[in-house]
Amino acid sequence: MDEKEKERKFEEIIQQYSTVLHATARRELYVNGATYDWSRAEEAVQEALAIAWTKRDEVLASKNIPGWLVNTLRYVLKNMARQDQQWKKQIMLTQKDLDPTLIQPPPGADLELEGLVSAEEYTLLRQVYVERIPYEELCQTYGIKKSALAMRVKRAKGRFREAYLESEKIFSDLSEQTGSARHNTSRGGPKR
Incomplete structure (x- = not known):
């Protein structure tokens, strides 16, 4: 199958399954309580389709194309939820007050x-x-x-x-310097 044929076949797959993917993303987001923001569902579907496009040979060879797409979408949704939690945690940790x-x-x-x-x-x-x-x-x-x-x-x-990351690096560098300075002074001063 040449590239033009793959593109045409992939476009057919998108047209055939995009409604199912959007419904699945909305349901998963709603059930998991992550968000009621349907634009996040759209974002997840677009990411899943981008992954499918990069692996189009694998998708086109699959005997269960809708299953492949839905599983990929679920992984994308899990990654999105994980990233959201990480960002929320970072924001909360850095804002101590x-x-x-x-x-x-x-x-x-x-x-x-x-x-x-x-x-x-x-x-x-x-x-x-x-x-x-x-x-x-x-x-x-x-x-x-x-x-x-x-x-x-x-x-x-x-x-x-x-x-x-830069502030963490500076902090760890300072900690190492302070730790090595303490280590050196605890043994009777710096080594020569």
Whole structure:
């Protein structure tokens, strides 16, 4: 089968099973209590289809194409839930003054997440991962399209990750230096 034929066959598969995939994603998100935001279901379906596209030879050779697609979608949904939990935990851990039982942070807690991200980026990440405000509502609030909002979230997460990892590296380097200095002085001073 040549590439054009594979593309045509894959487009047929998308048309045939996209409704089933969307319904499955919505049901899984609803049942697991992750979100009522159907744009997250769309995001999961798009990711599953992107994976299917990269493995199109495997998909086209499968005897159970809908099963392959649904299983891939379920793995994507599990990864999304895991990532959401990790982001929520990181935000909560780095914002020490924030009580996890509160949705609204205490006064002053929104000041730049200990210098890791800007106040605007922190607010956006908190709205998406802690408060679980649906993308549609945030799009209206910010006056932007869903794709632009998704890109803002992705970039804010990237900056947060880079800054967080850098601060962790600096902290561990300082700990090592302090630990080795203590180790050297405990044996009668630095080694020569």
